[in-house]
Amino acid sequence: MKTFDVPVVYRSPLISAIKKKRKEADRMKKDFAPTLLDFGPVRIYLARHFGFCYGVENAIDIAFRTVAENPGRRIFLLSEMIHNPQVNADLVAAGVRFLQDTKGKAIVPFEELTADDIVLIPAFGTTLAIEQRLNDIGIRTELYNTTCPFVEKVWNRSEGIAQKGYSIVIHGKPKHEETRATFSHASKDAPSVVVEDMKQTIELAKYIRGEKDAAQFYTEFAGQYSQGFDLLRDLQRIGVVNQTTMLASDTQAIADYLKEVMIEKYGLTEANAREHFADTRDTLCYATNDNQTAVSGMLGVDADLAIVVGGYNSSNTSHLVELCEEKLPTYFINEEAKLLSKDTVLHYNFHNGTENVTEGYLPAKQPATILITSGASCPDALVEGIIRRLLTFYPGSKTVEEVTAQFA
Numbered sequence: 001m002k003t004f005d006v007p008v009v010y011r012s013p014l015i016s017a018i019k020k021k022r023k024e025a026d027r028m029k030k031d032f033a034p035t036l037l038d039f040g041p042v043r044i045y046l047a048r049h050f051g052f053c054y055g056v057e058n059a060i061d062i063a064f065r066t067v068a069e070n071p072g073r074r075i076f077l078l079s080e081m082i083h084n085p086q087v088n089a090d091l092v093a094a095g096v097r098f099l100q101d102t103k104g105k106a107i108v109p110f111e112e113l114t115a116d117d118i119v120l121i122p123a124f125g126t127t128l129a130i131e132q133r134l135n136d137i138g139i140r141t142e143l144y145n146t147t148c149p150f151v152e153k154v155w156n157r158s159e160g161i162a163q164k165g166y167s168i169v170i171h172g173k174p175k176h177e178e179t180r181a182t183f184s185h186a187s188k189d190a191p192s193v194v195v196e197d198m199k200q201t202i203e204l205a206k207y208i209r210g211e212k213d214a215a216q217f218y219t220e221f222a223g224q225y226s227q228g229f230d231l232l233r234d235l236q237r238i239g240v241v242n243q244t245t246m247l248a249s250d251t252q253a254i255a256d257y258l259k260e261v262m263i264e265k266y267g268l269t270e271a272n273a274r275e276h277f278a279d280t281r282d283t284l285c286y287a288t289n290d291n292q293t294a295v296s297g298m299l300g301v302d303a304d305l306a307i308v309v310g311g312y313n314s315s316n317t318s319h320l321v322e323l324c325e326e327k328l329p330t331y332f333i334n335e336e337a338k339l340l341s342k343d344t345v346l347h348y349n350f351h352n353g354t355e356n357v358t359e360g361y362l363p364a365k366q367p368a369t370i371l372i373t374s375g376a377s378c379p380d381a382l383v384e385g386i387i388r389r390l391l392t393f394y395p396g397s398k399t400v401e402e403v404t405a406q407f408a
Contacts, residue, residue: 004061006052010379014387014400015051017407022048029290032297034371037403041366041394044387045301047294047373051380053287055148056082059123062146066118067094075118076108078130079177081146082123082377083314085334102177102313113137121145124177125152127184150285151178154241155185161239161278162190169258170194171251172243174224176315179243186241187226191234194224201254205261208235238262239278244285245316248292251282287376288316295320295373299327303369305361306330309383310375317375318350324371331361336385342393362393
């Protein structure tokens with residue numbers, strides 16, 4: 001797989017050594033057991049897979065190379081490069097400016113742009129309308145497009161099933177940049193509708209079965225269907241794709257459910273289900289799958305708590321938190337400073353969008369056992385920083401360097 005030039009500040013000697021050792025021992029990636037770091041008074045289990053993925057490293061490489069190769073030129077990011085505050089802050093510090101926030105609200109009006117400006121398309125991709133608008137100004141978006149190849153894979157899959165006469169159901173968060181981009185590309189080729197979760201999927205199925213008044217659909221799914229969407233015509237043949245960072249189990253459940261709905265409505269069997277339901281296979285990226293499976297493997301350890309590291313607006317990270325929360329106390333943080341002390345942690349509740357203080361989060365007993373993972377847009381250096389911070393709460397611990405040596 002291609003390698004990228006990522007700033008060394010994002011790397012971690014400890015985690016690089018661990019990942020190298022694990023890769024050498026398991027090149028086919030069949031072992032999802034976590035890695036034990038035994039520091040004595042505290043035992044830390046790292047998920048088998050976590051941190052920067054291919055698409056994120058690709059985006060960071062392009063972005064920083066663009067800055068280095070274009071001194072004096074104005075460089076803009078369409079929106080956040082990835083959902084990590086440190087990386088975005090570093091790009092701003094390098095002189096890059098944001099055109100929009102993550103919800104698409106203008107920060108710098110497009111009218112201020114000129115053909116001499118550079119606009120970086122983020123890893124999530126963008127809508128066809130925005131791309132055309134930039135091209136009309138004379139900005140060559142293809143030169144500075146960091147769209148993740150696995151997002152583009154979803155677009156290609158959508159185009160393929162559209163050509164076979166299917167409408168497209170997108171499992172994703174309607175306001176997320178990636179889902180907005182995928183919806184734009186999908187609806188170019190076929191009628192498309194977004195479902196956020198199984199609850200919305202069940203309501204969509206009621207329209208397919210004719211159990212709800214068709215007129216209600218256009219209110220209930222406002223902003224989530226393509227222009228000219230005809231409920232009675234466009235839900236007869238469907239295929240499911242997804243935002244690449246959703247929970248794999250959720251997407252599979254939605255696809256399985258809608259397939260059964262179509263089989264039931266049209267009197268089909270598994271053998272001829274494709275007459276009304278496309279065989280799309282899973283469109284999650286490899287890193288999302290690996291990271292989620294690695295968390296499941298990590299949760300087999302009898303531990304006291306889990307720490308998940310990443311940007312608070314990171315979809316893939318929030319799903320890792322969701323998996324951990326089912327098993328044990330979980331703290332979602334974006335930097336080591338959130339570990340205020342041995343007794344107090346400031347952590348994020350993604351369910352309601354608030355930061356909360358929890359006292360007594362670390363167990364009194366020793367050795368304490370802590371699980372750690374991070375999202376696909378989180379630098380390994382942040383994870384090492386959190387490990388070092390935890391060690392300060394446990395006098396007599398081995399040093400990070402001593403443990404790193406074990407993986408040399």
